[in-house]
Amino acid sequence: MRRHELTDESWALIAPLLAPGRMGRPVRDRRQVVNGILWKLSTGAAWRDLPERYGPWKTVYERFRCWSADGTWDRLLAYVQQHSDAVGQVDWTLVCVDSTTVRAHQHAAGARKGGQAWPGEAIGRSRGGLTTKIHLACDGKGRPLAFTLTAGNVNDCTQFEAVMAGIRVNGPGPGRPRTRPERVAADKGYSSRRIRAYLRRRGIKSAIPERLDQINGRLSRGESLCHLDRAAYRRRNLVERCFNKLKQNKALATRYDKRARHYQALVTLACLRLWLPTDIADTP
Numbered sequence: 001m002r003r004h005e006l007t008d009e010s011w012a013l014i015a016p017l018l019a020p021g022r023m024g025r026p027v028r029d030r031r032q033v034v035n036g037i038l039w040k041l042s043t044g045a046a047w048r049d050l051p052e053r054y055g056p057w058k059t060v061y062e063r064f065r066c067w068s069a070d071g072t073w074d075r076l077l078a079y080v081q082q083h084s085d086a087v088g089q090v091d092w093t094l095v096c097v098d099s100t101t102v103r104a105h106q107h108a109a110g111a112r113k114g115g116q117a118w119p120g121e122a123i124g125r126s127r128g129g130l131t132t133k134i135h136l137a138c139d140g141k142g143r144p145l146a147f148t149l150t151a152g153n154v155n156d157c158t159q160f161e162a163v164m165a166g167i168r169v170n171g172p173g174p175g176r177p178r179t180r181p182e183r184v185a186a187d188k189g190y191s192s193r194r195i196r197a198y199l200r201r202r203g204i205k206s207a208i209p210e211r212l213d214q215i216n217g218r219l220s221r222g223e224s225l226c227h228l229d230r231a232a233y234r235r236r237n238l239v240e241r242c243f244n245k246l247k248q249n250k251a252l253a254t255r256y257d258k259r260a261r262h263y264q265a266l267v268t269l270a271c272l273r274l275w276l277p278t279d280i281a282d283t284p
Contacts, residue, residue, distance in 0.1 A: 004042040005035040010276040013083065014076050036060040041266055044250030068265035077268055078170065080275040081145070086172045091140030094232055095181040096239035097163055097190065099156045104130040104255040111258035122260040124151025132255050134267060135159040137167060142238040144271040145169070149264050156189045161198055180204055183229070185236040196226070207232035246270045
């Protein structure tokens with residue numbers, strides 16, 4: 001077992017959701033293919049540079065492309081989150097929300113416009129050049145629950161509700177999925193009346209500091225300031241540490257993919273690795 005590859009315990013958890021079809025010609029070993037995709041995610045190398053031990057690079061790429069299109073990675077992430085919640089490993093006491101900007105390589109630009117499902121392919125021009133932004137919500141243990149992709153010049157607060165709506169962890173039996181944490185922590189960029197009203201409607205407490213202009217406005221109107229749970233807010237760095245772990249994958253830290261759906265699949269796969277019981281082998 002090599003670095004970046006799934007351990008036996010991790011593979012046993014996700015293998016049932018990658019069962020091959022009943023008809024057709026024999027397919028290449030699924031674990032070998034997944035390990036090849038993980039190698040690509042970790043190293044950021046081109047598909048053509050895939051080591052021979054993972055089989056033909058085009059076979060691995062085509063399987064990645066098909067699984068990205070049919071939502072396989074999303075189903076795997078949802079299943080592993082459900083499994084973790086069933087054994088009490090999801091911390092619902094706090095959810096931290098933030099975003100991070102990823103530099104888009106020059107090879108990521110120039111995707112064909114026709115037939116695309118993503119307006120602009122989630123690439124925008126900011127002070128750092130062409131960038132993509134990942135908006136993420138993580139649980140109280142710093143593991144990703146949901147994320148969205150936008151162009152790098154999109155304001156953080158515009159994606160808050162979309163990120164929160166993506167938190168859906170199914171229970172072991174029938175019933176509604178778990179969607180609401182006890183409290184949400186975020187920085188001043190998420191301090192707005194709309195976001196605070198959204199959290200109040202859902203019965204979620206907030207740990208979001210007000211901006212200076214908002215504080216001055218409240219004081220001038222004779223209003224009381226919003227209470228800030230500083231103990232909860234100090235835990236907001238959980239989402240920063242989550243980003244740090246995700247960006248250890250070089251194919252995620254710099255975007256090389258032209259298509260947003262392919263980059264989204266890599267982010268989903270990186271999130272999945274953080275939920276697996278033992279992510280990668282420690283052997284060289």
